[in-house]
Amino acid sequence: MSNAQILASFAANLEFEQIPKDVVARTEDLFLDWFGSALAGRGARPVETIRKLAQDFGPHYGPCEVLISRRTTSPLFAAMINGAASHFAEQDDLHNSSVLHPATVVFPAAWAAAQALGRSGKEFIAASVAGYEVGIRVGEFLGRSHYKIFHTTGTVGTIAAAAAVGKLLRLSGEQMVNAFGSAGTQAAGLWEFLKDAADSKQLHTAKAAANGLLAAYLAADGFTGAKDIFEGGKGMGAGMSTQTHPEKLVDALGTRWALSETSFKFHASCxxxxxxxxxxxxxxxxxxxxxxxxxxxxxxxxxxxxxxxxxxxxxxxxxxxxxxxxxxxxxxxxxxxxxxxxxxxxxxxxxxxxxxxxxxxxxxxxxxxxxxxxxxxxxxxxxxxxxxxxxxxxxxxGDPGNTLTRAELEHKALTLGLYGNAATEDELKHAIASIWAIGDALVVPKLLPDSKLETHHG
Amino acid sequence: MSNAQILASFAANLEFEQIPKDVVARTEDLFLDWFGSALAGRGARPVETIRKLAQDFGPHYGPCEVLISRRTTSPLFAAMINGAASHFAEQDDLHNSSVLHPATVVFPAAWAAAQALGRSGKEFIAASVAGYEVGIRVGEFLGRSHYKIFHTTGTVGTIAAAAAVGKLLRLSGEQMVNAFGSAGTQAAGLWEFLKDAADSKQLHTAKAAANGLLAAYLAADGFTGAKDIFEGGKGMGAGMSTQTHPEKLVDALGTRWALSETSFKFHASCxxxxxxxxxxxxxxxxxxxxxxxxxxxxxxxxxxxxxxxxxxxxxxxxxxxxxxxxxxxxxxxxxxxxxxxxxxxxxxxxxxxxxxxxxxxxxxxxxxxxxxxxxxxxxxxxxxxxxxxxxxxxxxxGDPGNTLTRAELEHKALTLGLYGNAATEDELKHAIASIWAIGDALVVPKLLPDSKLETHHG
Missing domain, CATH: 3.30.1330.120 (2-methylcitrate dehydratase PrpD)
Known part of the structure; x- marks a missing residue:
């Protein structure tokens, strides 16, 4: 089996019961942290521009919540808008050695798919773990030479989102390989925008979440992708890295939980x-x-x-x-x-x-x-x-050796939610309680009630 | 001004009246040729898979026609589905020196935007010319080293589609630079799928057309992109080519009409x-x-x-x-x-x-x-x-020195349309007549009447 097949098989076969309790708890922590970051993006111009266009282009109803607008839409657009929102405030998580921000690409896609498919909280957690484990390993595989030019969260994020959504679609190992192939061949995101302070960062995370979700849904419908999108002679490594680390792709699968190495951001900066x-x-x-x-x-x-x-x-x-x-x-x-x-x-x-x-x-x-x-x-x-x-x-x-407590995480999420004027304090506290109980949900709930808040601030 | 700014300014300021008559006529030829190619994709499994998902994710109504289903939807999904369809039969056009298939990325995006915006046939033609001129030059800029790993039609196609749609949105030169930036940072498509005979090619053209359209609409709404996405130190050239040709980006703008160098495909093969x-x-x-x-x-x-x-x-x-x-x-x-x-x-x-x-x-x-x-x-x-x-x-x-006559082009389009079981011969002849008269249309028409044909063949 190729490394791509081994990684795909791991993701496809991962069961909630295999995941250590502390990793499950950390996944809940990361999900809450993401929720706050997504709300903090509300009202930001680049985020609202993507939201407006996505609403124009997509359906005005559907099974998936758009956190910053309290509207619903199809999973593709919910992933896109929530993905755009959650990387704006520079408060979302980061995995150090892969230089990947996993939450902002994994959770928008996984949450949209879980809502669309009516999956349980446990399935949502296992899917999120799969997204983190896969994404982090692919980020480490592409390495520092990739990150010099490419925004890893945009490129690798597409694979991470595909892994999480593929899990929720209950893809076989072979279908998961196809999902990786379709995700990798859509992977994009260049750092060039940074020196102009242009808006691309929100586009990168929006599209990584949406493109990865699309790749997984395509695979579920029989659409095929390259079998070796990582290491193949015309794959991501060949085209987008000058020094890859193939051993990282399948590093200690099932024993090393890379999700737990992820850092919370304490400061709202790069x-x-x-x-x-x-x-x-x-x-x-x-x-x-x-x-x-x-x-x-x-x-x-x-x-x-x-x-x-x-x-x-x-x-x-x-x-x-x-x-x-x-x-x-x-x-x-x-x-x-x-x-x-x-x-x-x-x-x-x-x-x-x-x-x-x-x-x-x-x-x-x-x-x-x-x-x-x-x-x-x-x-x-x-x-x-x-x-x-x-x-x-x-x-x-915020690093694993100096992490945030649940009280600190709640405080951060409340601060960000109120900063985005995205919900009342009561609504936020209710959402926080839902997140701490997510593992018991037979069907994932909505985090916020529908309503029509006005858009504000910049 | 940077080359990106010069190219964007050319695209933004191009007027129908500046375009030589033979170039206008050739644009009509290429549009007809694209129409046949799009219909030929009907019923093909990868195309229909994308169509089905796009219909699930997108709105079920809108101003833009989906040629293979006779339904309508929003411009994003019309561009996506028509883009998926028109590269399947390997009958769409090719520009030699850029190794770009311009029609399958420019026309799906431009036609969807022209219908959504109610533009004239002349504006549609000028936009299509802008898409070809820009895309071909960017393809030449990235050169052969890019094409070794990347499917130029997927990557550069995003820019070409953005240029054409940007024109229909009447972007300023500065907005067009932003559209290029947002398009280039979404540019993707790896050749790795080819050795597995995987379905990625349809995904590449679908996404190039849709992503380019998205980039242009974002720019119209004030969303900014990198100013020098081509030549910047962390741009497309730096990340996706080992030998670029910067002089090609602005090669003889307004005097060399690269569109006219495009070849028609006579055989249905690579x-x-x-x-x-x-x-x-x-x-x-x-x-x-x-x-x-x-x-x-x-x-x-x-x-x-x-x-x-x-x-x-x-x-x-x-x-x-x-x-x-x-x-x-x-x-x-x-x-x-x-x-x-x-x-x-x-x-x-x-x-x-x-x-x-x-x-x-x-x-x-x-x-x-x-x-x-x-x-x-x-x-x-x-x-x-x-x-x-x-x-x-x-x-x-099919090459410019040995091109197809209008009678040969009509024959090819009819063959492809009937092959796809996409329309009756009368409907196809009516569409062909509409295309030859497109320059006189005050508002672009629909090419095919709404109907509900059954999907067939594989």
């Missing part, structure tokens, strides 16, 4: 900024200094941080601000936390841009070698009165 | 088989020999022919047969023409597979150097009685 942010906060707290005391901050980073954040020298939008190392550190230094509200309210302020200019990035060999398996944060802080402090974190807040 | 097929037919007719007289046929080909056709050593499906040099030559030698009906009826016959084994491919330096600007056909035929004949064609039938 994940590449988090390690240095936490290291700076460590110095500020330990040395009891304030931003005004600081002369310079040197962040010691991995190459991908320089590649992704380097072009953002003068952030003009709140989205760019989240990709500006200096701005993120400035906001965190000022408020102790770089959350969605802190960015919206303060990213343009002169004290923030003043601090931003104090921050530089240098490539660090230790950090770069550890990446992407570990995201080490190292900073050197120079004070105006001539002192030098080193900060270091080995597990940024 | 275009890489056509030059050798015509060269063999030349020998057979000139020397008055029959297939049984032939001991061996050596085809002298370009490298891409070996790359694409080489893996197909033992065709199991009619689709694979169209990618088997030996099978195509066998059918052409037997029937004088390798058409859709000849393939369906005879590709498995023992006399065909017997002749197939006589055919080999060798790389030819002259042919390879001329490719892809010119597709020279050269064969060496050895007869059983020991004679050796050389055949050579510089312009395979």
């Amino acid at each position: 994940r590449h900024t988090h390690p240095a942010t936490d290291a700076l906060l460590q110095v500020i707290r330990r040395e009891r200094i304030v931003p005004d005391d600081i002369e310079t901050v040197v962040t010691h980073v991995h190459q991908a941080a320089i590649d992704v954040l380097g072009p953002v020298t003068d952030p003009q939008t709140v989205h760019q601000a989240k990709f500006s190392m200096g701005t993120v550190l400035a906001i965190a230094a000022e408020f102790g936390h770089a959350g969605v509200r802190e960015f919206d309210a303060h990213y343009r302020e002169s004290r923030i841009s003043h601090f931003c200019k104090k921050v530089s990035m240098v490539l660090d060999r230790e950090v770069d070698t550890a990446y992407p398996s570990r995201w080490i944060g190292k900073v050197t802080v120079q004070t105006k009165d001539g002192r030098t402090f080193a900060g270091r974190v080995d597990d940024p807040k | 275009r890489h088989t056509h030059p050798a097929t015509d060269a063999l037919l030349q020998v057979i007719r000139r020397e008055r020999i029959v297939p049984d007289d032939i001991e061996t046929v050596v085809t002298h080909v370009h490298q891409a022919a070996i790359d694409v056709l080489g893996p197909v050593t033992d065709p199991q499906t009619v689709h694979q047969a169209k990618f088997s040099m030996g099978t195509v030559l066998a059918i052409a030698a037997e029937f004088g023409h390798a058409g859709v009906r000849e393939f369906d009826a005879h590709y498995r016959e023992s006399r065909i597979s017997h002749f197939c084994k006589k055919v080999s491919m060798v790389l030819d330096r002259e042919v390879d150097t001329a490719y892809p600007s010119r597709w020279i056909g050269k064969v060496t035929v050895q007869t059983k009685d020991g004679r050796t004949f050389a055949g050579r064609v510089d312009d395979p039938k």
